[in-house]
Amino acid sequence: MTNALSVRALTKKFGEKTAVDALDLDIRAGELYALLGPNGAGKTTTLRMVTGLLKPDSGSIHVFGADAIADPIAAKRMLAWLPDEPALYDKLTAWEYLEFIAGLWGVGAKEAAPRAEELLKLLGLWDNRDERTEGFSRGMKQKTALAGALIHDPKLLMLDEPLTGLDAAVARQVKDLLTQRAKSGGSVILTTHILDVAERVADRIGIIQGGKLLAEGTLAELRGRAGGDNATLEDVYLQLVGAGAA
């Protein structure tokens, strides 16, 4: 079975600093993968290279078999990217924003309208659909951006710190939606600082530091590495990246 994402020897340097160092990473189709790591570990840089927002210095990226470097458009068609700061246009309404994203991803109007309605209802934004996003709270903006990421039904959804700044209720809604998406066959990769989130929702977890993947596996596999079934993800994480990075 083709991997949702396959990264080989991916390297990116900013001046003298190596942000991503010959990284190998495989995300299977239909799994929810959490990428953990301290600040500056290379999580966001990796995802930005996959999305085509940054050019890698070397290495390869394949999204469902499509070469994301040689044919970025083909890869982008299957991808959705949700940055930690939602990228919205404050003078557009939630509905218009979804219309715009659907248009960019080439989704036909007949297909996009019911999908937008479904997503807005699911995320509790239906009553706010004709309001400009400039008046939205942080949670509403994040949910609008998430609806935008899902409007074209991406095969691989990539989220950078999707729960940052969200209240408990909205965070729960987002977590449920991501789990549901993975269960229905969609692939999801997310970066997070909140270990509890990774522990609860991820099928597999990768821990990255200094641009290198230190360890990856299911929670049970990682616990095994830390030396006991009682070890929490926090124990594993701290053992791998060092207490100073916590």
Add this chain to the structure above:
Amino acid sequence: MFGPGGVLFLLSHEMLLTWRAFRASGKGRHVRRIIFYSVMTALLGFGGYWAAKFLSEITPQPDVLTLGIVGSAFAILFSLMLSQALMLITESLYQRGDLDLLLSSPAPLWRVVIVRMSAIAINVALFYLILVAAICVWLPFFGGWAWLSFAPSILLLSLFATAVALVLASAMFALIGPKNTRIFAQILGSIIGASFFIASQIPRFTEDENRAQAMRDVFNALIPVLGDAASPISLPARAAFGLNADLALWALVALASFLSAVWWYASRFANDAAAITGLGARKRRNTRAARAMRSGSAVTLIFKEWRLLVRDPLLLSQILLPLLYFAPLFAVFGTRITEEGLSPVSAAGFASAFVLLITSFAAGLAWLTVSAEDAPDLIASAPVSRDQVDNAKAIAAAVPSAFLLTPPVIGLSIIVTPIAGFWMLVGGAAAILSTCLIAIWHQTPGTRKEFRRRTRGSLMLNFGRSFVALGWVGATGLAVSGWAIAAIIPAIISLGFMLALHESRPKEPEPA
């Protein structure tokens, strides 16, 4: 006053931020900047030397005529300073920056306000002070001591203008609310700024026999008022002549006005700032009868740009206000056409002026649609090529510009000849196309809020842009006046500069 949290502490922080913002606004390398500022200093020093030499030979006599002329210059300066201060004061409230941090600190409110307003006054006076300083440094060498008081008088004038702007801004806040104040302040500021240019063109609208009389009437009416040594209106002019008592009195008036305005404004500042914070949270609903959607990347990109433009009155006013400066130009041609009939020269002048106008309009729009993108990552992560995005965005700028061009083209075709209208259409279309292409080749990425910084870029780029525009203006003028063959020369110049700008475009930038 000097310790942490004191007036000077806060003022030095404010000036540091201004300096950093100024440095960040330039794109050139350090060495290039040093060369640029050295050349500017040398030019100013050279001009200042000859001005100081000339002035030193004149003993200032505060008679009615001299006071009246200096008073008129001060009135013009005052209006320019007032418009600038008004815009800076409203911006200081809307572009919050560190305002929330300062307001939440234990520093007294009056201190925060006095520092912010002093920084604005210094900012407003700076340009004029640099010009005056270039002369003042030479004055002692030629014995022109009597002229040295101009510098403090101008600084005091900026304090007075800031005080008036504070009162005006507060009044607007109370009368029309925070939402409209920013737009109104911008329009008012631009009208004040443009009014002297427009006023200077008024004699050109009047008939010859009335023109001289009108000027005499204005002169005779203004000079006795502005030059009356006993009138408070002439106080700044008298102070500028180094009359000690007048200078002291002018300092007292300006400082007292400034401090009173700041004290009055401080009491309202927190409320006004809070009212603006509330604006962001206001819900704005757009009614939609149907839930239909558009499809296609180009169409959605174009409609997105148009929606964002139409829904931002502040940006719209910023794009449309420069057109105000063209009003006198059209009035001149209108008068000529009325006086001389439809001569080819009048028609050519009109067509050229309109092509210049359309270029300015298209350049503003093209920057907004092509370079200013509030969600660049979103666009870059979409499965659309950069060329498709750029082309759609350029079309979003070109179509409104073409709409603006159409009525005068039709008018010229009917009133003059269809050929004249055709050449105006060709010239205008070429200017719009060139402007959009340059906007694509030399993008200056930013957010829509940075509209005023759109012209940042290398000197050569701005030089090239200007020559392309002037080439099309010239070609249109010549073609409309019947010299279609001669129009090839400026058209070739434009195309040559276009080629140079195309070749000098930056390499494909790394996304985001």
